[in-house]
Amino acid sequence: MRQHIEVPGEWASISTLLAFTDSLEACEVLSHEQCYLLRLVIEEIATNIVKYGYIEQPPGPIQVTCEYHASRLAITIRDRGRPFDPRDHPLPDFTSATAERSIGGLGLYFVCEMADDVHYHHDPTSGWNELIVTKAST
Amino acid sequence: MNVEQIDDVLVFTLPQRLDANGVAAVEPQLAQQAAAHRGKMIADMSEVNFVASLALRMLLTTLKVAQPLGGDLRIVGLQPPIAEIFRKSRFDTLFKIYPDRAAALADYQNNG
Numbered sequence: 656m657r658q659h660i661e662v663p664g665e666w667a668s669i670s671t672l673l674a675f676t677d678s679l680e681a682c683e684v685l686s687h688e689q690c691y692l693l694r695l696v697i698e699e700i701a702t703n704i705v706k707y708g709y710i711e712q713p714p715g716p717i718q719v720t721c722e723y724h725a726s727r728l729a730i731t732i733r734d735r736g737r738p739f740d741p742r743d744h745p746l747p748d749f750t751s752a753t754a755e756r757s758i759g760g761l762g763l764y765f766v767c768e769m770a771d772d773v774h775y776h777h778d779p780t781s782g783w784n785e786l787i788v789t790k791a792s793t
Numbered sequence: 794m795n796v797e798q799i800d801d802v803l804v805f806t807l808p809q810r811l812d813a814n815g816v817a818a819v820e821p822q823l824a825q826q827a828a829a830h831r832g833k834m835i836a837d838m839s840e841v842n843f844v845a846s847l848a849l850r851m852l853l854t855t856l857k858v859a860q861p862l863g864g865d866l867r868i869v870g871l872q873p874p875i876a877e878i879f880r881k882s883r884f885d886t887l888f889k890i891y892p893d894r895a896a897a898l899a900d901y902q903n904n905g
Contacts, residue, residue: 669813691843691874698812698845749883753856761882762846768881 656684656723664705664714664734672697672719679721686792689728692769693721696730696788699762700741708736708784726792733785738777741767741786794819796826802833802901804894809840811848820851827855831862835897839870844878856887867901869894 660675662668676697680690697719704717715735722729747760766788767773774787795806805823808815827834836852856866867889871879879885891897 673812673814687874694812694843695845698847702813702847747882753853753860753887756853756887758846758850758853758882761849765846765878765881 656682657720659718659720661716661718664709664717664736666705668717669697669701669705672701672717675719684723685728686726688769688793689723689790692766692788692790693728693730695762695766695769696732699766700732700786700788703739703741703763704732704734704736708734708739711737728790728792730788731785732788733783735782736784738784740775740777742773742775794822796822799898800902802835802898803827803830804835804837806837806839807841810843811841811851812843812845813847815843816845816847816851823851823855824858827858827864827866830864831859832864833901834859834864834866835869835894835901836866837869837894838875839872839893841875842872844875849878849882849884852884853887865889867891867897869897 658675658679660672662671673694676690676694679685679693685693701717701719705714709715718733720731741763744760744763747764748757751757770788770790772789776785794808797804803826808819834855852866852868859866869891870893871890879890889900891900
């Protein structure tokens, strides 16, 4: 199974991407954990691309490709915004008291925790960022 | 979002998916009612099967509003994957969490 979607890197597109995850979920091929991860990638990574990736330039594209083969889901998310490797992001604040607690970085942390593997590549020639998140069925 | 008052406790039943759309649908009402109520609250999450970081931000913001006013926001009915997210984010150290609303209501009644 291979499904692909491209949307403009703007807020209105997040609903379109969530509808894309709904349609994949309805296929009943993916495991519960894989569906959860796909939704989380759209929520946390695509949202970050809109919020930070295209902040200094007109919104470019966000491409999402889902490939399912031999019980393994690979989610590839591509954009041409500011380079950002989620794996370099500092760990979230886990220790502050309620009043000082911040949730910055929590979404990325969840994606990295839930995935089997997270691979990032930035091509300086073309300007494309590519994040590949994989998870096998358990 | 269903909201009911049981004695002096305001109980919010949160929707299945707390993604960007789900949070946008409930956050204004939650913020407005929490600020007006200024007291004991429960978020019933027994129907919730997806939580994004935006949803955790919403719950934390509500707790931060409630506590200085002498109130609280307690969480009930976490499904196992959502309970795991609360553990991983250490949100289980910020909120009092109960298996169901009866347990949370009883604790409010007995211990405040």
